[in-house]
Amino acid sequence: MSDNKGVVYLGPGQVDVQSIDDPKLELEYRGKKRQCHHGVILKVLSTNICGSDQHMVRGRTTAPSGLVLGHEITGEVVEVGRDVEFIKQGDICSVPFNIACGRCRCCKEGDTGVCLNVNPDRPGAAYGYVDMGGWIGGQARYVMVPYADWNLLAFPDRDQALAKITDLTMLSDIFPTGYHGAYTAGVTTGSTVYVAGAGPVGLACAHASQLLGAAVVIVGDMIDERLAQARSFGCETVDLKQEASLPDMIEQILGVPEVDCAVDCVGFEARGHGHDASVEKPATVLNQVMQVTRVAGGVGIPGLYVTEDPGGVDEAAKHGNLSIRIGLGWAKSLHFTTGQCPVMKYNRGLMMAILHERCQIAKAVNATVIGLEDAPQGYSDFDHGAAKKFVLDPHGALKSAS
Template identity: 65%
Template sequence: MPGNKAVAYQGPGRVEVVDTDYPEFELKEGPGVPPANVGRKIGHGAIVKPVATNICGSDQHMVRGRTTAPPGLVLGHEITGEVVEVGPDVEVIKVGDLVSVPFNIACGRCRNCKVGDTHICERVNPEQPGGAYGYVDMGGWPGGQAEYVLVPYADWNLLRFPDKDQAMEKILDLAMLADIFPTGYHGCVSAGVTTGSTVYIAGAGPVGLAAACSARLLGAAVVIVGDLNKDRLAQAHTFGCETINVADGDPGEQIEHLIGAPVVDCGVDAVGFEAKGHGPAAEEAPATVLNTLMRVTRAGGRLGIPGLYVTGDPGATDEAAKEGSLSIRLGLGWAKAHAFVTGQCPVMRYHRQLMMAILNDRVRIADAVNPIVLPLDQAVRGYEEFDHGAAHKYVLDPHGMIPRTTRAF
């Protein structure tokens, strides 16, 4: 049996590549595993060898110490890989299949899964609805920034790529299907983006860039991306977005300068709870993005909020924010009859369609998010550079399987 190496959170500001156990078809006791999940048999699962496993901004929240994640938690919920073993109850997925793994873990059997709400599955996490790999309070399922990872309910969760050779040629695009492409797309769909829309996307990190790419795919007339990071704004500009630097002042005034009106049709929050204010000396102000979106979105408009908000933030700026209580101008949203869609993206609602768009050259999501490929043993470098605002999506390649012709370094 092979060994296994994985990226583990070791406390605020620290990640390490560690030796860990090769997966078995049973959920073992470990960091963050609820007692009711210990010993759970996974005959319906598969063991996947990651070809590409990405570093996510949500991982960074944990690594910064901004959640209640326990030390020792193996990270990684953006997984694309090859199936190397299947459990005795797996009927459809086969050894050798190249697959995308939705970051949501879902059973396919509960009430929520049956209506497509796979982001709030009722059976994979005994402590609250919803499960994910390598994430705080999400059921204790080990993450996939590793050489091998266990995927439960394999027939339901895994999206098999129809042509393995074609998929490997487009592997950096397909690697975005596990999370950020569907998440950005969900933010835009939730905000009502359609042909001719004007859209403001707060945040030019990978999810914001994926949302901007999605808005263009959906037919938006104008896509405006706002951020404090000049390099990330420059990246958004490379594929046709308008950009505003919120360090320069009020987004509404800048939006009016761009489109001749101070409001847009649709707003997307791709920042979340570590938001900063506006202006050159902006400090953390976690409700800033939500309040700004209400102000700059037209009356009757919709807000998609894929940006992460948490109920436990030890590093918050005040006691209320530590419990996820923010000073949101709900009265403004009510007065403007805004609709809000929050929560994790239900990846399975979109990933097959987005896969087809990639395979048939309708979209080049990798170009939009500017990936850099690193071996697993350089994961710490990826976390550090990403945390310092690099305008890249960091993709880990644990087995050296990503073709050099597709790589960006």
């Protein structure tokens, strides 16, 4: 290892690729060192730009300048800690974006998104993310992964993994996250589904809904290119710039103004509908999905909501307080699932679906490979609504594999 570089957040709207320290099997956070003999060092083969990263880069969180970004990581093990027993040097692995110890009550019950031991500030941790425990991000050439035996998903065949790396790279976050949103909303054989948002997570959720057997998947967005991408793999779409109400647009497709299940893949930077499409209204999507979901239906909410938003539209929104119609949800007996996706619940099954040609997630989200040095342009293009999932290739491994 040498010449490690990473994508560094400098301030609102600014990222740069800079030299960073080589990873060690330890974490230093707020002046305290944590030894990680249970960890490994990965040579990062692919690492993706995520919409959650974009929230930070826009200045919509309290992320500090100097933060190394990146929580969607796939890599090759190049160094193994003293206490690692089953993961071996040379393994190619997917890294769940949730960092989990495998020992606490939440981990033992499968709730790895809210591990109790890896973040001194609150439950749950992630790589390269604000208030998530200080773990260094993986938009870099090398990264340290703690609790490796527990966290890492090793691919069974190296050549097969490299051949499908642009699909497998989605296992670290957006494919399980989209699947989680659909699954917890109750999507199953014959379901009708509304997915709010045609960004990468929304597209992943739409494809996951198809994998789960949905009869009709309707995707709503305001960006024509993203709606076209949703249609490219068989989804119906609604253009939320239009003045027609969402129930009316759904009725034009299904014959009824409601769906069995709905998924919010937008989160706290939601905008209004129709003439309000240019105005930020953070409760819009939550209220719409309650409106269009049938009585006793389900709503998945993998879209990110935060407790502190410096750019919130009002004082309430700055502290995560939104005007949602909870009375409507209660009256309709809807069930809701929120929070980080516990990636480990789904990643092995989704890996098998990829390896055995049951899904084409890279095609669905329009995976677009760029070099690590091109990350600033990737962030800019993503911020302007590009219908692409940008995959960073720090060592040219994806280019070589293709």
